[in-house]
Amino acid sequence: MAGGTEVPGGGARPATSTDVAIEAGVSQATVARTFSAPHLVSEGTRQRVSEAAARLGYVPNAFARSLKSQQSNVVGAVVPAYGEYWQNVLSAVTRELAARGRQLLLFSFTDPGEVDDVLDIVRQYRVSGLLLASASIRPDQLSAMRRQSSPTVAFNQPAASGLVSSVSVDNESGCRLLASHLVDQGCRTAVFVGGVSSISTDQARYRGAAREMGDHGVALPYIEAGAFSYDAGYGCAERIARLAPDAVMVGSDEVAFGVIDGLESRGIRIPDDLAVTGFDGLPQAAWAGIDLTTLVQPTDLLARHAAELLVDTASASRPTDVVVDGHLRIGRTTKRSDR
Amino acid sequence: MAGGTEVPGGGARPATSTDVAIEAGVSQATVARTFSAPHLVSEGTRQRVSEAAARLGYVPNAFARSLKSQQSNVVGAVVPAYGEYWQNVLSAVTRELAARGRQLLLFSFTDPGEVDDVLDIVRQYRVSGLLLASASIRPDQLSAMRRQSSPTVAFNQPAASGLVSSVSVDNESGCRLLASHLVDQGCRTAVFVGGVSSISTDQARYRGAAREMGDHGVALPYIEAGAFSYDAGYGCAERIARLAPDAVMVGSDEVAFGVIDGLESRGIRIPDDLAVTGFDGLPQAAWAGIDLTTLVQPTDLLARHAAELLVDTASASRPTDVVVDGHLRIGRTTKRSDR
DNA sequence: GAATCCTATGAATACGTATTCATTGCGTCA
DNA sequence: TGACGCAATGAATACGTATTCATAGGATTC
8 A cells, every 4th residue: 555645745735825924924914915906015015925925836715715705707607518509609708708807617418407407506606607508498497597696698599588688699580691592592492400499599590591481482391300410410311302392491500511411321412402501600611521501600709798798797687688690601502503 | 375485686695504594493503514414414404404495595605615625526627719629528528527516617728828827827716626638738837737636637648647647548559540541541652740740649649650651661741730720731731732642641630621621622532532531530520421530539438537537536646647549430531442 | 293194004804614522312231 | 220322403613815994104285
């Protein structure tokens, strides 16, 4: 058996502000001020304290600070564990928050059924803001979190209106743009492939697409892939092929990638036999080998709005809804060579 | 009559264990025990406390708990803000940690130069474990964090040996597998495309590839893409084409996707004119439209090992290095129809 | 030259919980 | 029956910091 595992500096407890105070010959209060309100400390003292702190390797304890000051610099995020889209959102939001001096405490869930348990854990952390990837979170769950006096932002769920703040892209008009583009290309029959029909985002996208198509006399049957994943999209190919439409509008890029490959595996050529559109504007949509026509969400802009709401404590009592327009990206998947 | 579910609204400060104690007619200590050591409380009392807590909407304060108990359930993660690969790792690690009752506090950085600042912030949070996406973190920065008595794990940087624990795939043997496969396919000349040559992972992969190729008398010049991104890969096409090799081994999938599209845009057919391999085994590599030959990292397994090390407090004083083998995925990008 | 104000600091307290120590009541064993 | 052990609880304290209140000079004003 190996005995005392001697780590230099390992067993020693981290230095506290009191330790630094003694080392620098000042009071603990002065040390605290040096780090959290330097302007209240004279130049000379600040210097001495800083040196003492450096000598002892002192670093303020964020937990104690949060406890006392009743506010943390931590923003919570409840996000699905899977999904290309959410990974990108998370990445963008993290960047924006970091730029505002906030850290992100991540709570992920695999199954929507876990959300309640996760939210209970979230409550234990007195986060200064909460981001909810709400396509997967029920409205009543959203409203339960509003109790917190900290800003709460639902990402991509405009239906959350009134309960919490929200930031989202205009799903309906985005889909109208896509549908309109397809009609321009000569599309006369089409199909919509959604991910999960119970999700409000999915519904809004279908609604927009169906209305625009309807305005041009084109019917738009709905097919449910069952998940927002490549595989789910791939598995839809047969059902789509059976309907033999001019075009297929897919509710999200990730599913669309699967749909495309599924269709091509059945010998259907895109766009010659069938046009395909997506939604989200994932990075992969722009890859030359894919070049998907899609509605690009301005993720960075959305993330910036979200971060601003999360940082602004006043927004807690005044829920704000931000809706941003996406823009059309036209790729090879809808470019008919003939007509 | 469910009147009790009413919680005094927004502005009211959250209930504390003392509030619950009064409500339930017990001491604060008993309330604390009810939540953190229920077995020390009698059945009846536990019941009464739970009801009082529910009535007041009480939730334990994680910060206060961490402060007093000197340990948090929070694991820190320092990860680059961009990159498909890291997003996947993060996603996997988050899942594994959630299963172990840990939350993830995310610190992201855009530029390696920010790492020092980020690490300073990390130190403020007394995280119970720290995950370092260390391909971008210097060894001296790693060792500086070892001071913490909490487990520190470098993900994908075996060179961290001795300083902190590490979890990584066997880069060198993985690349040997890929190279060997290419030679079997009849490859006689080849090129290696790395991301950033100063990164140890990049070096290890090139080393493995070059050695295996060398064993078969094939030279392997190195080309640096300049970043681990699609665009960087796309931009390499010209330099690759100029060398006109049989095969190009790319150091990471994300770059490989770019290389493929870049080459095809120049009229080079894959795999007929040129074979391509990647490394990482990103989900996109398995997409039918891409079907890249690559070395698949067992991300879930790596994440599990990382999570276990991060949770095991003993691992702090006993750095452990875990190296796992990846497996070869053979896709269309190396399948020669003729020869 | 005193009244006043401002700056820099220290002493003391509170944040919400976990934990030690002490106390009580009760069942058990000799 | 008395000594003892155990289970359940309460009182008190400590975790590390921010902040209020008080104090001592020193500069400023009339």
